[in-house]
Amino acid sequence: MTRAGSMRPRVCALIVLGAVLEPGATALAARADEVNDYPTAARSEYVFGCLKANGETRQAIDQCSCSIDVIASLLPYDRYVTAETVLSMAQVRGNLGGQFRSSEQANSALNDLRRAQAEAEVRCF
Numbered sequence: 001m002t003r004a005g006s007m008r009p010r011v012c013a014l015i016v017l018g019a020v021l022e023p024g025a026t027a028l029a030a031r032a033d034e035v036n037d038y039p040t041a042a043r044s045e046y047v048f049g050c051l052k053a054n055g056e057t058r059q060a061i062d063q064c065s066c067s068i069d070v071i072a073s074l075l076p077y078d079r080y081v082t083a084e085t086v087l088s089m090a091q092v093r094g095n096l097g098g099q100f101r102s103s104e105q106a107n108s109a110l111n112d113l114r115r116a117q118a119e120a121e122v123r124c125f
Contacts, residue, residue, distance in 0.1 A: 038072045038080070046071075054125075066124035067117075074116040083113035 043065075050064035071080065086109055089100040100106050 037077045038068070039077075042077070042080070043068050043072070063124045067120040070120035070123050071113075071116040074119060075112055079109060079112055083109040086110055087113075 046068040047061070047064045050067060051060050054060040054064065075083075086100050086103075086106040090097055090106070092100070
């Protein structure tokens, strides 16, 4: 059987499955988009940093991947970006960094991220 010939049954099965699932598939895809609003690059960056902090083992990959999934389920991506920006800018010396260290909005965003990280720690590690 040629490669194209062996693919036909699979393609037909997917088309039939898609036709059967179509009514609910749209709602499922919408929910998946809501939960998975973190870009792949942001998830990867988090996992790489987490791996560095927790040892670069297979178990750490699973735990770190779980961790960002939990955080993404609890914290909208725009709030995550705000907290990450605050963490980064708070390291800047002088007046600019001081504004990020003392702002009530910055502290609120950081607290949200820390709560999500704590929950991820409980669930994944």
